[in-house]
Amino acid sequence: MRLKCPANFRIIRLPCTGKIDVIHILRAFEKGADGVYVVGCMEGDCHFKSGNFRARKRVEQAAKILDQIGVGGERVKMYNLSSGEGPLFAQYSIEMDNKIRELGPNPVKVALQAKKQAA
Amino acid sequence: MSLRTLEELKASGELRTSSKLEAILKMGHLAVTSECGPPRGSDPKAVTEKAELIKNHVDAINTTDNQTAVTRMCSLAACIHVKQMGLEPVLQMVTRDRNRIALQSDLLGAASFNINTMLCLSGDHQSFGDCKQGQNVHDLDSMQLIQTVRRMRDDGKFLGGDDIKRPPNIFVGAAANPFADPFEIRVPRLAKKIACGAEFIQTQCIYNLDKFEEWMRRVRERGLHEKVFIMAGMTPMKSAGMAKYMKNRVPGMDVPDEIIARLSGVPKDKQAEEGINICVEAIQRLKEVEGVAGFHIMAIEWEEKVPEIVERSGLYPRPQV
Amino acid sequence: MIIASKKPIEEIIQEVKDYKRLLILGCNECVTVCEAGGKKEVEVLASTLRMHFIKEGNEKKIEERTLERQCDHEYLEEIRGIVDNYDAILSLACGVGVQFTAEKYHSTPLLPGVNTCFLGANEQRGMWTERCQACGSCILARTGGICPISRCAKRVMNGPCGGSSKGKCEINKELDCAWQLIIDRLRDLGRLDDYEIVAPIKDWSTERAGGPRKVVREDVQV
Numbered sequence: 001m002r003l004k005c006p007a008n009f010r011i012i013r014l015p016c017t018g019k020i021d022v023i024h025i026l027r028a029f030e031k032g033a034d035g036v037y038v039v040g041c042m043e044g045d046c047h048f049k050s051g052n053f054r055a056r057k058r059v060e061q062a063a064k065i066l067d068q069i070g071v072g073g074e075r076v077k078m079y080n081l082s083s084g085e086g087p088l089f090a091q092y093s094i095e096m097d098n099k100i101r102e103l104g105p106n107p108v109k110v111a112l113q114a115k116k117q118a119a
Numbered sequence: 120m121s122l123r124t125l126e127e128l129k130a131s132g133e134l135r136t137s138s139k140l141e142a143i144l145k146m147g148h149l150a151v152t153s154e155c156g157p158p159r160g161s162d163p164k165a166v167t168e169k170a171e172l173i174k175n176h177v178d179a180i181n182t183t184d185n186q187t188a189v190t191r192m193c194s195l196a197a198c199i200h201v202k203q204m205g206l207e208p209v210l211q212m213v214t215r216d217r218n219r220i221a222l223q224s225d226l227l228g229a230a231s232f233n234i235n236t237m238l239c240l241s242g243d244h245q246s247f248g249d250c251k252q253g254q255n256v257h258d259l260d261s262m263q264l265i266q267t268v269r270r271m272r273d274d275g276k277f278l279g280g281d282d283i284k285r286p287p288n289i290f291v292g293a294a295a296n297p298f299a300d301p302f303e304i305r306v307p308r309l310a311k312k313i314a315c316g317a318e319f320i321q322t323q324c325i326y327n328l329d330k331f332e333e334w335m336r337r338v339r340e341r342g343l344h345e346k347v348f349i350m351a352g353m354t355p356m357k358s359a360g361m362a363k364y365m366k367n368r369v370p371g372m373d374v375p376d377e378i379i380a381r382l383s384g385v386p387k388d389k390q391a392e393e394g395i396n397i398c399v400e401a402i403q404r405l406k407e408v409e410g411v412a413g414f415h416i417m418a419i420e421w422e423e424k425v426p427e428i429v430e431r432s433g434l435y436p437r438p439q440v
Numbered sequence: 441m442i443i444a445s446k447k448p449i450e451e452i453i454q455e456v457k458d459y460k461r462l463l464i465l466g467c468n469e470c471v472t473v474c475e476a477g478g479k480k481e482v483e484v485l486a487s488t489l490r491m492h493f494i495k496e497g498n499e500k501k502i503e504e505r506t507l508e509r510q511c512d513h514e515y516l517e518e519i520r521g522i523v524d525n526y527d528a529i530l531s532l533a534c535g536v537g538v539q540f541t542a543e544k545y546h547s548t549p550l551l552p553g554v555n556t557c558f559l560g561a562n563e564q565r566g567m568w569t570e571r572c573q574a575c576g577s578c579i580l581a582r583t584g585g586i587c588p589i590s591r592c593a594k595r596v597m598n599g600p601c602g603g604s605s606k607g608k609c610e611i612n613k614e615l616d617c618a619w620q621l622i623i624d625r626l627r628d629l630g631r632l633d634d635y636e637i638v639a640p641i642k643d644w645s646t647e648r649a650g651g652p653r654k655v656v657r658e659d660v661q662v
């Protein structure tokens with residue numbers, strides 16, 4: 001079965017999800033992203049031992065911050081899959097896309113656009 | 120030790136203070152003390168009524184100092200009420216709440232009412248009580264408080280070095296917990312308190328008699344029982360629930376499972392009576408232990424039972440001094 | 441080092457909400473190591489606040505800077521040229537850094553972004569524990585190298601108190617009893633006999649009790 005990925009996201013490649021930091025996720029939201037998901041290797045399969053565990057922690061931290069300021073922590077999510085699981089990747093993308101549509105646009109972006117229009 | 124009369128004792132010159140407890144211990148009697156927890160209010164009757172219940176059966180009455188770090192009427196005021204009834208109070212003082220100025224000052228205050236006996240403690244941490252957000256002081260620790268009192272009494276000096284006019288005339292005690300950890304320093308710790316000047320000891324409540332006897336054996340090995348009067352702490356259990364609580368929730372308390380089993384083995388309405396039986400049996404056993412100089416019976420909010428315990432343990436009548 | 445923890449974001453928002461131009465000022469020393477106020481934390485906090493205030497319709501200029509140290513004149517001078525661009529500085533340094541910055545830039549409001557907690561060590565990743573209270577007169581030589589002032593809940597000098605149980609402190613079953621540690625170490629060093637030496641009454645005048653303290657080294661002053 002071939003699943004079609006939604007086309008409305010940008011992929012940012014990292015050597016390892018362990019490279020990701022809270023600030024990268026926050027910056028995406030500052031710049032107007034409606035959601036961010038991090039896709040790492042299966043837990044226990046990290047080439048650098050614990051990169052994907054660190055990533056999960058950081059995703060959790062970012063989610064907490066987004067909750068605290070009312071942007072919504074559900075807009076970030078961590079997934080794990082092994083290479084060659086293309087269909088699963090597509091499925092996660094659809095899941096995330098649906099989730100974000102349900103949540104509506106990033107309120108920071110909305111506020112910025114409203115301001116631009118007023119100006 | 121063979122018994123001496125008060126006159127013989129006075130003639131021996133061994134009395135250091137006018138403390139009744141000191142006299143009874145040094146006459147060679149097994150002394151009996153009990154305690155009276157001051158109320159969470161200002162009604163003096165809460166103290167005097169408790170004292171009334173036990174006055175004929177004990178030699179001296181400890182007044183606790185904000186025990187378990189719960190704010191109460193001060194120990195000194197409670198002592199004064201006891202003293203004014205013509206009884207012998209033991210002033211408990213913890214180092215948690217007062218610095219060295221306040222401690223010395225309260226000692227002089229106590230001495231001004233001829234309060235002649237005291238017990239030095241560090242006190243439970245404030246996190247157990249009703250002022251969890253409060254500061255603690257701990258300027259001195261309990262050993263240093265013992266040293267302070269001895270210095271004030273024996274040298275007539277304040278900690279700062281100045282002379283005291285009419286120094287306090289106080290017989291000094293300390294607590295010991297034979298059950299706290301680490302066990303290997305339990306006896307050295309007692310030795311340290313004696314070196315600081317403790318003259319009598321009231322122990323933590325004893326339920327594990329074997330362990331207590333082992334501790335006493337080690338105390339005797341070092342001859343410490345000849346340097347200090349050790350009063351065994353006794354608290355009757357009201358119920359199996361209380362025994363379990365003491366075992367699991369009170370730090371430094373050693374309650375063997377047999378005690379819990381024995382209390383649980385009788386119907387609920389008989390557990391209190393069984394608790395008294397256990398206490399009386401323990402006293403009878405420990406009376407025979409060399410170096411046990413008396414008993415400190417802490418019947419918390421159960422003072423009316425003290426006379427029964429004292430009588431059934433064969434510690435009544437009390438000697439007159 | 442000095443250990444600090446992040447202040448809750450709600451509290452920071454309350455503190456800064458009325459300033460239009462804000463500088464978030466990090467410090468590269470202790471607070472970086474304890475992950476409370478270094479460059480990374482500055483970035484995250486700045487981004488968080490920017491988003492919050494945009495969303496609230498109260499957009500601010502929020503900029504970031506991290507100094508080598510905020511407890512040193514030399515490094516603090518680096519921002520002299522830009523301080524006037526801001527209505528307030530939110531410092532993520534320890535209380536020392538916040539105050540030193542405030543002293544230097546007298547007319548700029550200074551707000552603390554962290555809670556300064558204690559002098560401690562990085563016991564394990566993500567966990568810092570207290571080791572010293574800067575009493576000004578170190579007694580570690582007498583206590584097996586373990587500090588009863590900072591690590592005993594009652595700072596007893598002749599411990600343990602009666603509440604020590606199975607190696608843990610009476611206030612918390614997770615907390616090691618300092619005196620158990622001291623005794624264990626004295627035993628391992630073959631110096632358990634030292635336990636019976638009575639610790640003298642401590643002179644607390646070198647501690648907080650003696651008032652604000654000062655160390656003067658004439659030999660290094662120029």
Ligand code: SF4
Binds near residue numbers: 571574575580590
């Ligand atoms: S004794 Fe004083 S200086 Fe030494 S570690 Fe403890 S608090 Fe710090």
Ligand code: SF4
Binds near residue numbers: 601604
């Ligand atoms: S249990 Fe140990 S650490 Fe805790 S207060 Fe007592 S002596 Fe100090």
